[in-house]
Amino acid sequence: MKILVPVKRVVDYNIKPRVKADGSGVDTTGVKMSMNPFDEIAVEEAVRLREKGAASEVVVVSVGVQKAQDTLRTAMAMGADRAILVLSEESPEPLAVAKVLRKLVEKEEPGLVILGKQAIDDDMNATGQMLAGLLGWGQGTFASKVEIADGHARVSREIDGGTEEVSLTLPAIITADLRLNEPRYASLPNIMKAKKKPLETIEAAELGVDMKPRLSVVSVAEPSERKAGIKVGSVGELVEKLRNEAKVI
Amino acid sequence: MTALVLLDHEEGQIRKAALSAVTAAAQLGDVHVLVAGDASIAQAAAAVPGVAKVLHAADARYAHELAEPLAALIVSLAGQYDHIVAAAGATGKNVLPRAAALLDVQPIPDVIRIVDAETFVRPIYAGNALATVKSSDAKKVLTVRNAAFDAAASTGGNAPIEAVDAVDAPAVSKFETVQLSDSERPDLETARVVVSGGRGMQSEEKFHTLDPLADALGAAIGASRAAVDSGFVPNEYQVGQTGKIVAPELYMAFGISGAIQHLAGMKDSRVIVAINKDPEAPIFQVADYGMEADLFEVVPQLVEELKK
Numbered sequence: 336m337k338i339l340v341p342v343k344r345v346v347d348y349n350i351k352p353r354v355k356a357d358g359s360g361v362d363t364t365g366v367k368m369s370m371n372p373f374d375e376i377a378v379e380e381a382v383r384l385r386e387k388g389a390a391s392e393v394v395v396v397s398v399g400v401q402k403a404q405d406t407l408r409t410a411m412a413m414g415a416d417r418a419i420l421v422l423s424e425e426s427p428e429p430l431a432v433a434k435v436l437r438k439l440v441e442k443e444e445p446g447l448v449i450l451g452k453q454a455i456d457d458d459m460n461a462t463g464q465m466l467a468g469l470l471g472w473g474q475g476t477f478a479s480k481v482e483i484a485d486g487h488a489r490v491s492r493e494i495d496g497g498t499e500e501v502s503l504t505l506p507a508i509i510t511a512d513l514r515l516n517e518p519r520y521a522s523l524p525n526i527m528k529a530k531k532k533p534l535e536t537i538e539a540a541e542l543g544v545d546m547k548p549r550l551s552v553v554s555v556a557e558p559s560e561r562k563a564g565i566k567v568g569s570v571g572e573l574v575e576k577l578r579n580e581a582k583v584i
Numbered sequence: 585m586t587a588l589v590l591l592d593h594e595e596g597q598i599r600k601a602a603l604s605a606v607t608a609a610a611q612l613g614d615v616h617v618l619v620a621g622d623a624s625i626a627q628a629a630a631a632v633p634g635v636a637k638v639l640h641a642a643d644a645r646y647a648h649e650l651a652e653p654l655a656a657l658i659v660s661l662a663g664q665y666d667h668i669v670a671a672a673g674a675t676g677k678n679v680l681p682r683a684a685a686l687l688d689v690q691p692i693p694d695v696i697r698i699v700d701a702e703t704f705v706r707p708i709y710a711g712n713a714l715a716t717v718k719s720s721d722a723k724k725v726l727t728v729r730n731a732a733f734d735a736a737a738s739t740g741g742n743a744p745i746e747a748v749d750a751v752d753a754p755a756v757s758k759f760e761t762v763q764l765s766d767s768e769r770p771d772l773e774t775a776r777v778v779v780s781g782g783r784g785m786q787s788e789e790k791f792h793t794l795d796p797l798a799d800a801l802g803a804a805i806g807a808s809r810a811a812v813d814s815g816f817v818p819n820e821y822q823v824g825q826t827g828k829i830v831a832p833e834l835y836m837a838f839g840i841s842g843a844i845q846h847l848a849g850m851k852d853s854r855v856i857v858a859i860n861k862d863p864e865a866p867i868f869q870v871a872d873y874g875m876e877a878d879l880f881e882v883v884p885q886l887v888e889e890l891k892k
């Protein structure tokens with residue numbers, strides 16, 4: 336079984352993003368970019384399944400600008416076997432990404448697609464579910480545990496009130512939550528090896544997918560900043576303030 | 585214009601966050617709600633003021649709100665609706681994007697403000713920026729944050745209930761089991777007071793230090809990701825970018841450093857209190873009342889002081 340893992344290049348999670356002065360978006364020039372943290376977890380899960388013998392090949396794919404090559408190389412340094420870069424504008428919408436991925440799924444015929452649950456730039460949490468819909472496949476979103484056996488995936492999902500388990504007929508879609516695993520660091524020898532692994536580049540237009548966004552950005556603004564309040568010296572003072580000043584207790 | 589709200593439920597009750605989705609949808613036009621589950625839930629939905637009609641899907645395949653059948657059902661009903669809305673919780677986020685893809689629509693998740701029928705405000709980058717987006721799709725599919733909209737009342741309404749038939753969908757998923765934390769405490773997402781612990785709580789056992797305080801305040805208990813990952817509390821306690829988004833009257837953070845991913849889930853609280861022994865902890869930058877101290881000394885004193 337082949338596993339496809341879509342990975343997105345995003346602003347590193349340690350960076351506090353800054354809104355552009357003209358309100359047109361978030362400034363990404365000169366900002367450190369990394370693989371979306373959830374996608375590292377997705378890659379790790381796929382590589383572990385291959386190491387356990389449940390999968391034979393891990394193919395990573397990114398839809399974005401040329402620079403997304405770096406993200407794909409990182410994924411290959413973690414153990415993915417080969418990569419596909421679909422060239423498009425930076426940060427296409429989930430609907431467009433899902434349509435691109437559907438085309439690649441039709442071509443590659445994977446038994447499983449593992450995505451991140453959410454990209455930490457647009458915070459959409461949508462692409463995996465949309466791809467599952469387009470393909471008519473089952474979906475195990477927000478996964479904290481995955482077991483593959485007898486043509487099925489048994490997935491533990493983090494839901495509002497606790498944890499739910501579902502069983503999916505393969506092929507299926509899984510989206511990785513934070514507690515699915517702890518991704519490995521790529522070792523230096525593996526980073527070197529990854530440079531020689533195959534990376535194929537395709538234009539989104541060649542796939543015949545309409546990439547035009549459906550949402551237009553009217554403006555992007557900073558949220559109103561909270562100001563630091565005061566420091567209190569004792570528990571008595573704290574309770575007094577909460578009672579008489581803030582009036583919350 | 586009419587909006588269809590997917591009213592999600594848990595343990596036979598409408599989720600409170602779903603009632604906020606009703607309030608949001610009412611800003612867009614008439615509100616019909618879809619209940620996939622027991623008749624008692626449909627009846628509860630009919631009593632929500634502002635609901636004009638309840639669509640009740642009683643077929644067993646919908647009982648667990650699995651995305652595959654439910655998205656297909658929503659698509660079959662979508663024709664007469666301009667907006668399809670759900671609370672931005674685990675169910676809405678699982679089901680609505682799938683339905684949107686089948687409708688060839690780009691969904692709009694986590695809406696915090698409705699500007700007009702096609703323009704919405706939503707946080708991006710863990711709430712570090714607010715994007716106003718305008719949709720060119722014929723139908724709008726959105727999830728809304730409950731912290732941004734008051735919950736609709738649960739009594740006073742009297743809407744008609746209409747049964748909807750099951751529709752065909754690929755039978756590719758099966759519900760197996762669910763484990764819900766049985767807590768007597770208020771629901772984390774909608775509680776008036778939240779008491780949260782972080783890695784500073786040290787262990788599962790010591791996390792219970794917060795219990796008497798939560799009891800005294802009638803508070804829900806939350807946690808940082810570090811506390812969840814360390815196994816102190818279950819995943820559903822997590823507050824933050826990838827956990828629950830809360831905006832209580834009072835949020836108290838004990839032994840939480842204040843990483844941006846955590847702040848994303850609580851910085852809209854009305855009053856924030858932070859107890860941390862590190863004077864440099866970033867949580868102090870958003871706290872109305874900060875105290876540099878050992879939480880294990882502070883918490884018992886707080887409980888005592890509150891009794892006075």
Ligand SMILES: Cc1cc2nc3c(=O)[nH]c(=O)nc-3n(C[C@H](O)[C@H](O)[C@H](O)COP(=O)(O)OP(=O)(O)OC[C@H]3O[C@@H](n4cnc5c(N)ncnc54)[C@H](O)[C@@H]3O)c2cc1C
Binds near residue numbers: 784
């Ligand atoms: C993609 C992604 C998503 C994430 N999503 C979330 C999310 O949804 N929610 C979330 O919370 N995090 C999230 N995180 C993790 C986040 O970056 C932080 O690692 C996490 O919030 C840290 O938790 P913490 O503050 O409990 O731990 P730490 O940062 O380790 O802080 C512990 C604090 O406790 C204090 N302390 C220790 N002992 C005591 C004591 N006895 N008394 C008083 N103070 C004490 C310390 O001074 C310190 O400030 C995410 C990270 C990533 C990469």
Ligand SMILES: Nc1ncnc2c1ncn2[C@@H]1O[C@H](COP(=O)(O)O)[C@@H](O)[C@H]1O
Binds near residue numbers: 396455
């Ligand atoms: N441009 C992209 N290229 C590759 N994968 C993507 C892209 N956008 C989203 N994804 C995948 O979809 C997941 C969810 O993204 P989103 O729906 O944007 O929050 C991510 O974690 C990735 O696995």
